[in-house]
Amino acid sequence: MTSTSGSGERILAILDLFTADRREWSPDAMMAALGYSRPTLYRYLKTLKSAGYLVSAPGDGLTLGPRVTELDFLMQRCDPLITAAAPFIKILATRYPGVALITRWYGSKILCIASERSADAPVSSYPRGQPMPIARGAISRVIMANLPRRDQDRLIDPQRDMLAGPNTTADARRETYRAVRRMGYCTAWGEVTPGVVGVAGPILAGERMPIGAISITSAAAVMNKTRLAAIERDIRDSAAAISGIFCARGSAPLRDLSPANHTITDQDFPATDQQPRRHQP
Amino acid sequence: MTSTSGSGERILAILDLFTADRREWSPDAMMAALGYSRPTLYRYLKTLKSAGYLVSAPGDGLTLGPRVTELDFLMQRCDPLITAAAPFIKILATRYPGVALITRWYGSKILCIASERSADAPVSSYPRGQPMPIARGAISRVIMANLPRRDQDRLIDPQRDMLAGPNTTADARRETYRAVRRMGYCTAWGEVTPGVVGVAGPILAGERMPIGAISITSAAAVMNKTRLAAIERDIRDSAAAISGIFCARGSAPLRDLSPANHTITDQDFPATDQQPRRHQP
DNA sequence: GATCAAAATCCCAATAATTGAGATTCACGG
DNA sequence: CCGTGAATCTCAATTATTGGGATTTTGATC
Numbered sequence: 001m002t003s004t005s006g007s008g009e010r011i012l013a014i015l016d017l018f019t020a021d022r023r024e025w026s027p028d029a030m031m032a033a034l035g036y037s038r039p040t041l042y043r044y045l046k047t048l049k050s051a052g053y054l055v056s057a058p059g060d061g062l063t064l065g066p067r068v069t070e071l072d073f074l075m076q077r078c079d080p081l082i083t084a085a086a087p088f089i090k091i092l093a094t095r096y097p098g099v100a101l102i103t104r105w106y107g108s109k110i111l112c113i114a115s116e117r118s119a120d121a122p123v124s125s126y127p128r129g130q131p132m133p134i135a136r137g138a139i140s141r142v143i144m145a146n147l148p149r150r151d152q153d154r155l156i157d158p159q160r161d162m163l164a165g166p167n168t169t170a171d172a173r174r175e176t177y178r179a180v181r182r183m184g185y186c187t188a189w190g191e192v193t194p195g196v197v198g199v200a201g202p203i204l205a206g207e208r209m210p211i212g213a214i215s216i217t218s219a220a221a222v223m224n225k226t227r228l229a230a231i232e233r234d235i236r237d238s239a240a241a242i243s244g245i246f247c248a249r250g251s252a253p254l255r256d257l258s259p260a261n262h263t264i265t266d267q268d269f270p271a272t273d274q275q276p277r278r279h280q281p
Numbered sequence: 282m283t284s285t286s287g288s289g290e291r292i293l294a295i296l297d298l299f300t301a302d303r304r305e306w307s308p309d310a311m312m313a314a315l316g317y318s319r320p321t322l323y324r325y326l327k328t329l330k331s332a333g334y335l336v337s338a339p340g341d342g343l344t345l346g347p348r349v350t351e352l353d354f355l356m357q358r359c360d361p362l363i364t365a366a367a368p369f370i371k372i373l374a375t376r377y378p379g380v381a382l383i384t385r386w387y388g389s390k391i392l393c394i395a396s397e398r399s400a401d402a403p404v405s406s407y408p409r410g411q412p413m414p415i416a417r418g419a420i421s422r423v424i425m426a427n428l429p430r431r432d433q434d435r436l437i438d439p440q441r442d443m444l445a446g447p448n449t450t451a452d453a454r455r456e457t458y459r460a461v462r463r464m465g466y467c468t469a470w471g472e473v474t475p476g477v478v479g480v481a482g483p484i485l486a487g488e489r490m491p492i493g494a495i496s497i498t499s500a501a502a503v504m505n506k507t508r509l510a511a512i513e514r515d516i517r518d519s520a521a522a523i524s525g526i527f528c529a530r531g532s533a534p535l536r537d538l539s540p541a542n543h544t545i546t547d548q549d550f551p552a553t554d555q556q557p558r559r560h561q562p
Numbered sequence: 563g564a565t566c567a568a569a570a571t572c573c574c575a576a577t578a579a580t581t582g583a584g585a586t587t588c589a590c591g592g
Numbered sequence: 593c594c595g596t597g598a599a600t601c602t603c604a605a606t607t608a609t610t611g612g613g614a615t616t617t618t619g620a621t622c
Contacts, residue, residue, distance in 0.1 A: 006579070007288035007609075008328050015352065023359030027569085037611045042570060047289050052387045056486070057361045058527050060569085064356035066385040066392045071296065072353035073410025075345035078304030080338045104347040106333045111347045129354025205337070246339050287608065288580070308598085318582045323599065341598085 010036070011044050015053065015064070024061035072129075081203065082114050084245045085214055088238040089116040096231055098218035103132065105143050105212050108155065110134055113212070138188035138200035139213045145180035146202045146210040152177065184236040187228070195220050199231050201239025205246040214239050291317070292325050296334065296345070305342035353410075362484065363395050365526045366495055369519040370397040377512055379499030382407065386424050386493055389436065391415055394493070419469035419481035420494045426461035427483045427491040433458065465517040468509070476501050480512050482520025486527040495520050 013034060017025050025033075031041050045062070048054045052067030076082065081104060089100035093116040102114045110132040126132055134140045134155065144152055152174075180186045185201045192198065200215035216231060294315060298306050306314075312322050326343070329335045333348030357363065362385060370381035374397040383395040391413040407413055415421045415436065425433055433455075461467045466482045473479065481496035497512060 008292035008325060009332075011289035011292070012328070012332055012334075018352070018355055018359070020355065020358075023355065038569095039571075039611060040609080043609090044289060046571095047293070050388070051290075051293055053293075055360075055385075055387070055492070063359050063361060064352055066387050066394065068349065068352045068356050069394060069410045070390075070392055070412065071299070071345055071349045073408070074299055074301065074304065075349050076410075077301075078299070078344050079336075080344060104336075106336070106347050107331070109351075111351055113347065113350065127354070129350045129357075131351065211336070320582060320600075321580080324580090327600095 010034075011047065014044055014048060018064055024057050024059075024063050026060050026062070076114075079113065080245070081212055081242075084242050085203070085238075086114060086116075088214060088242065089114065089216075092116070092214075092216050092231075092234060092238070093118040095234065096216060096218060096227070097222055098216050100214070100216045101126065101139075103139055103213050103215065105210055108134065110139055110143065110213075133192065136188075137192040138186045138198040139215050141177075141188065142180060142186040142200040142202045142213050142215075143210045145177040145186065146204060146208060148208045149174075184240060185232050187232060189220065193217075197223050197228070199228075199235045201235040202243070203239055203246065204243040211246065214242060291315075292328065295325055295329060299345055305338050305340075305344050307340075307342050357395075360394065361526070362493055362523075365523050366484070366519075367395060367397075369495060369523065370395065370497075373397070373495075373497050373512075373515060373519070374399040376515065377497060377499060377508070378503055379497050381495070381497045382420075384413065384420055384494045384496065386491055389415065391420055391424065391494075414473065417469075418473040419467045419479040420496050422458075422469065423461060423467040423481040423483045423494050423496075424491045426458040426467065427485060427489060429489045430455075465521060466513050468513060470501060474498075478504050478509070480509070480516045482516040483524070484520055484527065485524040492527065495523065 014030065017030060017033060027038075027041060027045065030036070030045075031038060034041070036044070045054065049056075049062075049065070052065045052070070054062045055065040057063045082102060085102045089102060092100040097118050097120050099115055099117045101112055104111050104113050112126045112128055112130050112132065114128060115126070132139065134144070144155065147155070181202075185199060187197065187199045189197050196217050197220045198215055198217040200213045202210045203212045203214060205211045214235060216235065218231075295311065298311060298314060308319075308322060308326065311317070311326075312319060315322070317325070326335065330337075330343075330346070333346045333351070335343045336346040338344045363383060366383045370383055373381040378399050378401050380399075381397045382393055385392050385394050393407040393409055393411050393413065395409060396407070413420065415425070425436065428436070462483075466480060468478065468480045470478050477498050478501045479496055479498040481494045483491045484493045484495060486492045495516060497516065499512075
């Protein structure tokens with residue numbers, strides 16, 4: 001972290017202001033939040049606006065602009081993880097009742113990248129783009145389990161440690177992770193949504209480099225031992241097959257996508273959809 | 282255009298490399314394309330990668346990353362144009378057979394932002410994020426008609442001028458635009474897709490400041506004079522109502538979203554979906 | 563239409579941050 | 593174990609960026 005391109009980071013920091021809680025920012029609020037001088041901020045805004053990353057809202061605010069949509073449209077059809085994993089979730093959704101997801105892990109977040117649902121209506125599905133909690137659930141655990149130990153330790157919020165299960169001690173947790181890693185999948189009952197069982201497998205770009213997960217969630221009501229075993233086998237095999245594409249040849253260079261020094265809080269992952277806009281006086 | 286934040290623009294230029302034709306770039310190809318020195322490029326890449334805008338592809342390439350998806354997810358629910366226009370296209374799709382679109386105009390492009398389709402299966406719909414041709418169709422004409430004259434002149438590619446209709450002279454075209462502007466809507470038969478009629482109305486943030494359009498496209502087969510008149514009235518009124526939200530109070534400051542010095546070519550708007558990747562040797 | 567306040571931009575010198583050539587380290591495969 | 597190519601580091605030169613304050617532009621009000 002020696003080298004830094006400060007100016008670029010300062011521009012991108014503007015985009016980071018926009019969250020589910022605050023979707024509209026006035027230039028003055030930005031100045032206060034970021035501490036930039038007025039001419040500098042306006043220079044940055046001009047750059048972002050003429051590139052389409054920001055647009056003016058009716059009032060005096062700014063919101064995210066259409067370039068973001070254009071890029072996502074491109075990404076949908078170039079992300080190698082989507083390309084590689086799409087056939088698998090399609091099969092999963094055909095074979096079992098529920099919702100199959102591809103998720104990516106980045107910067108201390110888990111993001112749904114693509115989903116496929118079986119014919120019968122699924123339980124509350126995370127839509128594409130929705131951040132997911134890293135503290136709970138099969139997906140998060142399967143990723144945590146494959147992280148280097150220092151990242152594991154950093155990401156665990158002690159306050160919610162108990163949520164990881166009855167085992168609270170660090171050693172017990174480490175043992176759990178080791179088991180998950182060896183199994184190649186993880187099953188969780190009702191940790192994210194009550195009455196829903198999730199099975200997830202890690203997608204690895206190297207020994208200890210999880211980049212995402214493939215998973216399926218089903219209503220616990222329709223689950224039985226035989227079916228669960230079949231799902232777990234399919235998830236494990238799918239995850240391994242996809243990982244093969246990313247491990248096989250070549251590199252995972254610039255592996256700097258390591259988690260930042262975040263401590264995850266609940267508000268990072270809004271459960272509800274719409275929230276009232278706050279304006280600061 | 283006196284003030285410029287060069288460094289930031291150079292970083293954003295990296296994202297501009299990714300197009301429908303070329304979805305994967307190696308660092309060396311980037312160096313060649315952009316002319317950055319190696320350390321500088323890698324500094325930029327580090328910034329973009331750790332922010333999640335780029336990720337490593339299996340080979341030695343880079344593709345767009347999950348942060349793009351996350352931002353688009355946010356934008357979907359904060360764009361005031363979507364918020365304002367969503368009810369209208371819902372009504373339109375209920376009332377008439379076809380596909381109703383909200384489009385945004387930015388940087389010499391028209392981008393589909395949201396769409397709603399009526400029960401009966403529609404004709405080839407543009408999905409969210411897809412760029413559309415600015416040279417043809419009701420949407421483009423309704424936006425062109427409401428642009429300042431210097432922008433109109435700049436955007437018209439003389440070579441395809443004839444496509445604007447039988448009127449080739451500048452005066453005739455200007456007369457057409459004036460009429461469209463006064464009418465408050467525009468109807469086009471089969472200009473984008475044969476056998477499809479489109480009706481579009483402008484969404485204005487000021488006298489000569491179109492920011493997008495609301496439109497509906499139907500199969501010409503199901504169209505008749507009465508129905509078309511009803512559609513045109515609904516489109517005109519919807520467009521006016523939405524524009525009211527953007528004109529009414531306050532500003533459209535930083536109106537620097539003016540079109541760049543592009544000349545639009547067909548390849549800016551790929552009609553087909555998948556294209557083979559080109560790699561440079 | 564003229565005037566006023568707020569918002570956005572311009573000017574320009576100081577300075578701090580960015581840059582790139584070359585050396586170095588790192589990652590991986592043979 | 594070593595060799596090859598990729599990625600990063602070092603560091604001095606210099607360039608581009610920054611911000612205070614003046615200025616223009618915008619939109620609102622009278």
